[in-house]
Amino acid sequence: MNQHSPLPLARSTPSRLSATESSATDAVVRLVDVRRRFGETPALDGVSLTIHKGEVLGLIGRSGAGKSTLIRCLNGLERPDSGEVFIEGREIARLRERQLQPLRRRIGMIFQHFNLLSAKTVEANVALPLKIAGVPKSERLRRAGELLDLVGLAEKRNQFPNQLSGGQKQRVGIARALAAKPALLLSDEATSALDPETTQSILALLKDINRQLGLTILLITHEMEVVRSVADRVAVIEGGRIVEEGAVWHVFAQPQSAVTRRLLSTIRPQLPESLANMLSADGPGDALLRVDVAGDTARGSLIGDLARETGLGVQLVHGGIDTIQDEPVGTLFLRLEGSDAGALQRATQFLQRRGAQMEVLGHVADHA
Numbered sequence: 433m434n435q436h437s438p439l440p441l442a443r444s445t446p447s448r449l450s451a452t453e454s455s456a457t458d459a460v461v462r463l464v465d466v467r468r469r470f471g472e473t474p475a476l477d478g479v480s481l482t483i484h485k486g487e488v489l490g491l492i493g494r495s496g497a498g499k500s501t502l503i504r505c506l507n508g509l510e511r512p513d514s515g516e517v518f519i520e521g522r523e524i525a526r527l528r529e530r531q532l533q534p535l536r537r538r539i540g541m542i543f544q545h546f547n548l549l550s551a552k553t554v555e556a557n558v559a560l561p562l563k564i565a566g567v568p569k570s571e572r573l574r575r576a577g578e579l580l581d582l583v584g585l586a587e588k589r590n591q592f593p594n595q596l597s598g599g600q601k602q603r604v605g606i607a608r609a610l611a612a613k614p615a616l617l618l619s620d621e622a623t624s625a626l627d628p629e630t631t632q633s634i635l636a637l638l639k640d641i642n643r644q645l646g647l648t649i650l651l652i653t654h655e656m657e658v659v660r661s662v663a664d665r666v667a668v669i670e671g672g673r674i675v676e677e678g679a680v681w682h683v684f685a686q687p688q689s690a691v692t693r694r695l696l697s698t699i700r701p702q703l704p705e706s707l708a709n710m711l712s713a714d715g716p717g718d719a720l721l722r723v724d725v726a727g728d729t730a731r732g733s734l735i736g737d738l739a740r741e742t743g744l745g746v747q748l749v750h751g752g753i754d755t756i757q758d759e760p761v762g763t764l765f766l767r768l769e770g771s772d773a774g775a776l777q778r779a780t781q782f783l784q785r786r787g788a789q790m791e792v793l794g795h796v797a798d799h800a
């Protein structure tokens with residue numbers, strides 16, 4: 433694609449390859465064992481992470497986990513103590529400031545508070561990165577026009593940021609971030625200040641841009657719904673380390689680490705309090721199971737098969753199947769009627785064989 437080709441561009445298919453399937457050659461960003469310490473605090477403690485061309489990667493983590501330090505290492509504002517940072521195959525961790533500048537233009541950023549210049553028009557805000565890059569005026573106005581069309585704000589080009597709604601400001605932010613045709617769009621909590629409806633429209637726009645332009649996106653967010661609705665893969669950072677990484681549907685269905693489970697607790701089904709109050713830790717009484725299923729495990733007739741395998745009545749008391757990235761994903765709270773230790777063991781073995789994750793939550797008295 434030439435540097436100033438018109439939008440929209442041809443569709444390209446986002447990469448759905450896992451890190452192990454993909455070679456380093458399709459990597460827009462690659463971090464290899466990156467470490468950065470502030471005094472005693474290891475802000476990044478050996479981070480290795482690849483963002484493949486055309487994918488949307490969600491990066492989630494608690495406050496202080498290392499997300500900002502990681503972003504700063506990507507755009508060269510922070511130098512790692514050790515490790516390598518590749519942008520489109522070029523190692524940047526040890527480049528001089530002057531060499532970094534053209535590489536920084538390969539990363540467009542959008543922010544929670546938009547960071548627009550209030551004294552400049554919408555059009556001038558969008559054209560600004562091109563002005564800095566020395567693009568002639570007629571060319572940058574043409575490009576700004578195309579981008580404002582793309583984000584649905586062509587008629588606002590002569591207005592000022594304070595005349596726009598939050599969602600419109602973020603659309604301007606997106607247009608500006610795309611002006612220099614970046615290889616990566618880095619979204620730093622870009623929907624955190626928006627209401628749910630506006631968030632949805634911005635996410636739909638980001639997904640559209642990802643699909644239309646094949647643009648690679650790194651989404652840093654504390655909103656799990658954002659990752660769930662637009663990301664292909666998710667990486668979880670904690671204490672400066674990537675503790676879990678994988679396809680969104682898979683990680684959301686069967687999170688492996690306690691940190692991921694805690695972060696996802698707001699959107700994963702939980703047992704209603706009324707049922708939780710009926711539980712005792714030990715029998716006698718029917719066992720109540722939490723069963724997490726995804727993909728093929730969620731497709732079969734799991735409940736019927738479990739009933740046959742254990743010879744017990746199996747009651748679905750809460751939960752169900754959802755769809756993430758076109759894959760069935762679900763949490764089933766199942767009551768095994770009349771279960772004893774032997775039946776529970778058969779149930780555990782059966783569910784393990786089927787690839788479901790299972791937890792015995794407790795026992796319900798027979799009369800309850």
Ligand SMILES: Nc1ncnc2c1ncn2[C@@H]1O[C@H](COP(=O)(O)OP(=O)(O)OP(=O)(O)O)[C@@H](O)[C@H]1O
Nearest residue numbers: 470473474475493494495496497498499500501502
């Ligand atoms: N310039 C600095 N000086 C000292 N400590 C720092 C500095 N920058 C980051 N840290 C520490 O490094 C750790 C990681 O911080 P970082 O800002 O990268 O986390 P974060 O995940 O972005 O957090 P938040 O979501 O709150 O922004 C924290 O313990 C933080 O206090």
